Amino acid sequence: MTTNGGEALIKSLENEGVEVIFGLPGGAILPVYDPILDSSIRHILVRHEQGAGHMAEGYAHATGKPGVAMVTSGPAATNIVTPLCDAYMDSVPMVCITGQVPYAAIGTDAFQECDTTGITMSVTKHNFLVTEAADIPQIIHDAFHIATTGRPGPVLVDIPKDIVDPGNPRSAMEWYEPSGPQLPGYNPVTVPDPALVAEAATLIRAAERPVVYAGGGILKARGAEALRRLVELTDIPTVTTLMARGALPDDHPLCLGMPGMHGNYTAVTAMQEADLLIALGARFDDRVTGRLDGFAPDAKIIHVDIDPAELNKVRPANVGIRGDCRLTIEALVEALGVDVVDQGIDRAPWKQRISGWQERFPLTYEQSAPGEALKPQFVLEKLRDGSPRDTIVASGVGQHQMWTSQFWNFEQPYTWINSGGLGTMGFSIPAAIGAKVGMPDRTVWAVDGDGCFQMTAQELVTATVERIPIKVALINNGYLGMVRQWQEMFYDERFSEVELGRTVPDYVKWAEAMGCEAIRAEAPEEVEPAVAKANEINDRPVVVEFRCDEREMVFPMVPAGKTNSELLVDPSQEDQPR
Amino acid sequence: MTAERFHTVVVKVENKAGVLARVAGLFARRGFNIESLAVAPTDDERFSRITFTVDVASAPLEQVVKQLDKLVNVVDIRELDAATAVERELMLIVVAAAPERRSELLDLVRIFKAKVLSVGPDKMMVSLSGRPDRIDDFEALLEPFGIVEIQRTGRVALRRLDSSAIDETPEVP
Missing domain, CATH: 3.40.50.970 (Thiamin diphosphate (ThDP)-binding fold, Pyr/PP domains)
Incomplete structure (x- = not known):
């Protein structure tokens, strides 16, 4: 033809x-x-x-x-x-x-x-x-x-x-139909080497304080179910990185949540104290490891990645396995065979230490006093509780991204979309639109900051015209909040070029001009009704502007250049024994 | 140049536009330090061969090889160390050679089995091909004469054959 x-x-x-x-x-x-x-x-x-x-x-x-x-x-x-x-x-x-x-x-x-x-x-x-x-x-x-x-x-x-x-x-x-790829230099290896899988299984059996370090590669490999089988079989506590939130449900008893610079105390500390880290589709990013020479000092490393260049790139592995995450996890499950109880392994001492950290250092924040601006964490809790359980959340980059990852309860994989590696401000609105196009029956929320919103808000016009009814939770604190936080903590509160202003632009007018339903919430009692109203609207995009407290900071935090053992906790937890 | 610090890598690539840029771009982006680089077609017109020497102090050889392997147009990678490689390089050099020093210079040319390519009133152009370390030696010996211009190709290399007696006939000196 x-x-x-x-x-x-x-x-x-x-x-x-x-x-x-x-x-x-x-x-x-x-x-x-x-x-x-x-x-x-x-x-x-x-x-x-x-x-x-x-x-x-x-x-x-x-x-x-x-x-x-x-x-x-x-x-x-x-x-x-x-x-x-x-x-x-x-x-x-x-x-x-x-x-x-x-x-x-x-x-x-x-x-x-x-x-x-x-x-x-x-x-x-x-x-x-x-x-x-x-x-x-x-x-x-x-x-x-x-x-x-x-x-x-x-x-x-x-x-x-x-x-x-x-x-x-x-x-x-x-016209012709290609018979297959013609790429002589491209042959990805997906099946793991059984000998290496056996070595990994031996390390897992011998470990007393193991932690599974679950990365985004698990989701790319559609390996969430396999991960669940592995951690339940071995009874190993698991952290889910920023790129892997939802790979193991947050309410799973073995899920410790997010590690890293703004990870929770338990996830960060469990990795620090571990004697074995099982890194699955993770790449030892600097935001996870903190200062590298102080990262998980006692841990042996099992590292599974489809990309062999990730093995030994940052942290040398005791066992490095090239393979598809799902296939490798399944092979590990097979190699381990009987479950941990039948192997006579007692995980209780390790899990007791972990639950001690969880009790002493939960994620926390101070509620706002009457008349004060909203606390962003409070807004996110209300948004989480007022939205369907399978809601897809897309976030921008900055404080609101960290709070969303911390305070959302991810029950399913593929419900959390964010820009992890590059940290692209303005990611959330277009990403949410793309997600809604792919999953039209799901509720899709973009959680955005005011700095991010001003970078890509024009795509709400696309959403209106193309009838893609996403919802935007705009955490408006009038600042480039994460930069403000660093200036407050590390530059003696000398705020340089971070104030965007809370009232200009008028986000409600702007959203309306783009064809969206627009809602503004300024007091705590307005938050729940605003979320409920937004979740009822399905014929056009909705923007809910939450006027938030600019003084709020993201904790815990590992300051740049420090080790994860030097994690700063919420001021209210500073006196807790570590 | 020590054997430990510099490693020779031979890469077979698809003979397509921009492939050298991909390889060079990768070196730049990942901070790999390249000592020498030579590119030439192979007997199969679909492929070219890039031979380069990398400073393994700038990046572990394992990373260099694995990152290169991720380039879709890279078909095959061979790491060659001095013990397994046959390496050759070509040098063209113009040396100051006033008539009274010519015979001294020609002695060196003879000893190294170099070739005189061109002679001027007070200069001489000489070529030498051989092991890179021999070329280093020859260059060092010519230095006192005064080097006017020099061009080296960068090394090319192949894996030594199992019985390589013919291949590695001892060279003079």
Whole structure:
């Protein structure tokens, strides 16, 4: 069948099972937008290309399927660099199609030309510059294969205009179905080495104070069920990192919650005191380890990762296993065989220490005095308690992100979406939109700060027009709160360029102007009704502005450069014996 | 240059546009220090071979190899240490050679089995191919004459064959 590159591109995307493209057209990608009109694929027109990228990420986080974004050349391509880097850092499967100037014009500084593959080389798992129309079906197939297998990640395909423009003879081609990936240098290993699994099992049997350090790789591998079997079989307390919240339910008796710089005391301290850390799909990020030479000093390390480059990168492993997290956990369960009780292992002393920490150092905050601004933690507790249990929460980056991770009760995997590695402010609204598109029957809340909101709020117009009824909880404290916290703690309260102002912009008017229902809550008794009202509205986006106390700080906290043993607890717990 | 600090890695890559940029970009981004680099096609036109020497003080060799392996266009990676590698390099060098010092210079050329490529009134161009350490020695001996211009290719390497007697005939000196 004779076709052209543009039609072949859309057909290739359909063949990959793509249901939705987040995008914004422009000159170089224009010919591809014509066949979209006749395609089964839904296109969501964003207001800024960064939004398209984060929506694709949110969609991928929520569904496990690759998100697809499509934008034009030049400034559109540079605008999507941030989401690509974000997806690269957090291993999010994503395919990004960019338009490019005609092949013959590349290198001439043509209008809206930029070196997209050069710019994105270090923020993608791989990228392609397509030079012939006939390569399109194969390259699209390869792109999806790379994005979704091994350690997932973003793949960019840059396509010159002439090979997708039916008016140009260079676009003519014969359609074909690729028979499989053609990638001689790409062969991810997923099945773990049984000998190493056996070694790991031996370490697990011998451990007295083991902790499972569960990372985002478990969710990428759809391994939450396997994780649960492993920890129940071995009776091992488990921390879930910022990227793995929900991988084990927070109310599970073995779940200690989030470790790291703003992790809870028990999760941080259990890792510090452990004699064995079983790191599953985690990468010993600096926000988890604190100062590395003081991290978990007595612990042996079992490290499982699909990406062998993560093994021994930061902390040398006693047993490093290359493999898919789910397959490796299942192999470990098999190798361990009978459960911990039948093996005569007594976990009681270790668990007693842990429950002692939990009793002495629960997450806490001081309630506001009458007439004072809202406490953000109080708002998040009310939001959590007033929303459906399977609500998907997407957050921006900063204090509100840490409080959400701390105070939400994650009962299921794939209900928590945030920007962990890159820490991209403005992530939440577009990510929530992408999640809602992928999971239309679920309640989706974006928890956002006022600084974040001002970076990507324009996508609420997209949400209104495309009828994607997300809800936004805007934690408005009038400041870049996390930076303010660091200036308060480490710069003698010298506040430099962190005050955004609480009343300008008027968030209610702004939200209404974008077609959203807008609610403002300023007093504690207004919070519950505001949440309830927002949860009842399902025909348009809702923004609830919570006017919050700017003095509130995130605790516990491991100051930068300190070890996790030097964790600062909430001021009310300072006198507790550690 | 000590054997412990510098390690030779031979990478087979797909012969596609931008592959060298991916490899070089990876070195830059991860802070790997490269001592020398040589790129050339192989007998199979689909692939090229990149031979480089990395300073393992800048990053553990394991990280260098594993990160390289993540590049989709990298097909095969071989680490070669001095004991398992046959390494060669080519040097072109222009040396100051006034007529009264020429015979002294030609002695060295003869001893090292180098070649005189071009002779001018007061300069001489010489080439030498061989083991990189021999080229280092030769360069050091030419230094006192006055080096006008020098170009070295960077080393290329292959794994030594099991019976490599022919391959490693002792070289002079």
